Amino acid sequence: MRWQGRRGSENIEDRRRMGAGRAGGLGLGGVVLVLLVGYFFGVDVTPLLNGTGLSGGGAIQSDVELTEADQRAAEFVSVTLADTEEIWSGIFRDELGATYEPVTLVLFKQVTQSPCGNASGATGPFYCPLDKKVYLDTDFFAALSQRMGAGGDFAAAYVVAHEVAHHVQDELGILGKTTALRQQSSEAESNAISVRVELQADCFSGLWARHAHEAFGTLEKGDIAEAMNAAEKIGDDTLMRNAGRRPMPDSFTHGTSEQRQRWFATGFESGSLQACDTFAAANL
Template sequence: MKWQGRRGSANIEDRRSQRGGGKALGVSGFGAIALLLAGWYFGIDVTPLLQGGGQSVQTTGELSEREQALGDFVSVTLADTEEIWTTIFADELGRRYNPVTLVLFSQVTASPCGNASGATGPFYCPGDKKVYLDTAFFDTLSRQLGAGGDFAYAYVVAHEVAHHVQDELGILSKVNAIRARASAAESNALSVRIELQADCLSGVWASHAAEMFDSLEPGDVAEAMNAAEKIGDDTLQRNAGRRPMPDSFTHGTSEQRQRWFAQGFESGDIGTCDTFSARSL
């Protein structure tokens, strides 16, 4: 992905100088990986299992060279989403797009949706309309899940921004209201449709990025597709040592996530991302 030297976003809230403290409990290696996978899948903050109780905050004031580079990368990627979704909203929907704020943090930070941490993974919070991202997640994605590459990271950012797009369109609030009254299985099924639509919208973003900025390089789409495969519910459950249970899926299978991303990318049209009307996902 060609991103160096390009415009960054002004909608970045960088909290990485504040780092969560606490004693480590000695959970490491595959044990830590299994806990993280379980946390991402079930939406549970497993930070207390990875660190001691009584979270403290340390202020370092300095970022490593890699942290700075990742922050710059996220800022450029976010700027791309702003230009693309502003254009799509204006040209195709006849309305204004209100950009999302992206919070960069290290280890743990507070949000209206609960603690954001490396154990919960990146997420969008409708409560304050912000995306929360610990850039250390990119290292986990690459080293532990086998989904490296800058465009795999861009896909993660674009997916979370896509949830804000859903929020802007009124989709997220309507579906979440229905989920609140539904059974666990029905709620999970609706969650899958939300997430697959976000994957499709990520593909739409990638398609427009290639056209507007000429930023995609050979192999970039393959990196995003590989990331979509590695974070499918069935794959995550297997990697956590569990048998895949479709009724408990909240994001979709690896195949579904890849297919919906590809659909958005190949069409470049948000109209192809209506997962809620699709008979088959």
């Protein structure tokens, strides 16, 4: 992915030096496992990680050291976010005759607070509609690559674009309507609505990728394959199998690997908002 040397976003809230409690008591391997389970199954496991110390120590940190990798990741996120701002502003203007209000992205390390609850490695990247911010610990990119086998710049860009897509849904009024509907539904029905929300965000991510390449020449050979690989690795069925569980479609909240890949491809190939209407699709 070509991203170096381009404009970064001003809508970054950097909390990485604010300090946070360290997770522990489980050993490093146990912590990683808990974090991944928490992220991929949508469970906030922060209470399991607080207050016990990581294998012999874990006081509250007041001064977080930022590595070269942290800085590079922050620059990458800033450029990717700037790209989403330009692309979605253009789509809103040209297709909807509306103004896009960019999302703020909060960078943090370890733990921070959001109106939607604790943000941590346990929750993974997420969009909070209560303050209209995306929360991202850039260490997640390492976990995505090393633990999930979904490496590459464009796999990381897909993650950012997916969370920004939830803000787009919020701006379009989709997120508010589906949240209200889910609150009135059974668990299985709520999960089914969630799948359509998430697959639309995947489609919007593909749409963004298409427009970003046309506008900035972003894509390099293999980039789309990186995004498709990431979508495959985080499908509900794949995650459940890898966790030693039998896939149960009624419990899916994000969609299968095949669905996530197909809807990303739909957005990329069509470049159209209308093509991403997962709520009108008879078959996902």
